Amino acid sequence: MTRDLPPALAENVGFLLSITSARSVAMANAALVPLGLKARGYTALSLVAASDGMSQRDIAEALRMDPSQVVALIDTLEGKGLVERRPHPGDRRLRSVVATPEGHRVRKKAAKVIKDSVSALLTDFTEEERTVLHGMLTRLATGRTTTPA
């Protein structure tokens, strides 16, 4: 998958970011097909699995999504038996979303699949280059000037 860039686009950082992101999502989605997940679902699952219960509002903020989109996303994961909505003790407005045991198992398998997918995207990037890229993307994603200590 190598394609030339027209000179008029080669300097366009925004365009490069867009198609790189699209490529990354497409590769991740393809890799996750056997597990019945897509990139967004994997991200949400890994987020929830690392917590001891998250409100959908917190999920929305972490994933940079509108709360209304989170409903369908969690519906899908819940339909696959990967997460559960539980009543929140103390505030009955909240739903505490937690990963099921099956959700933890699938997340672990998916993490390996995604690791390989990223490896394929970063083919022939050295370890140092990967670290540099990761640091830069972290700064860009958070809008933070410097990586916090």
Add this chain to the structure above:
Amino acid sequence: MTRDLPPALAENVGFLLSITSARSVAMANAALVPLGLKARGYTALSLVAASDGMSQRDIAEALRMDPSQVVALIDTLEGKGLVERRPHPGDRRLRSVVATPEGHRVRKKAAKVIKDSVSALLTDFTEEERTVLHGMLTRLATGRTTTPA
């Protein structure tokens, strides 16, 4: 615009790419509002303006879009008087898309606006860091192992 990343997402390169790209597009779109353009339209305009006429198929391939999407995109630019569809001499199946004088003027203004927008995205990246990032994104966007000489 600084927001923390949950630890579960901080290592997710694909997620970082996605939200960085979304941020970049949002910033570019906002900056282009006064010119009546969006990021995609600017990219297409700059591509066409750098050529002496492109078929819509060539535009689709350069922009990584489906040819059917290019129709609406060029319709929009043509409606604003920024590009023209001309018959292609020699092959009557082709439409040669070229930038109008007004298209060239708008493209020039837009390029400045986009330059500032990218500058805002890359706030406090050094010149060297910008060069490194650009080189990495070029490799990732084209799927090419090394930057061609």
Add this chain to the structure above:
DNA sequence: TATTGTTATACTCTATAACTATA
């Protein structure tokens, strides 16, 4: 036969407003 441009269609993603139940 194959290709360009085009239309139609559908599916995903995203964004907004409004409703309900709780607080």
Add this chain to the structure above:
DNA sequence: TATAGTTATAGAGTATAACAATA
């Protein structure tokens, strides 16, 4: 009155199939 979840809806973006004109 304010907030969490939800629903409905509409707008982008993307992908596929099919058709007319032309090669």
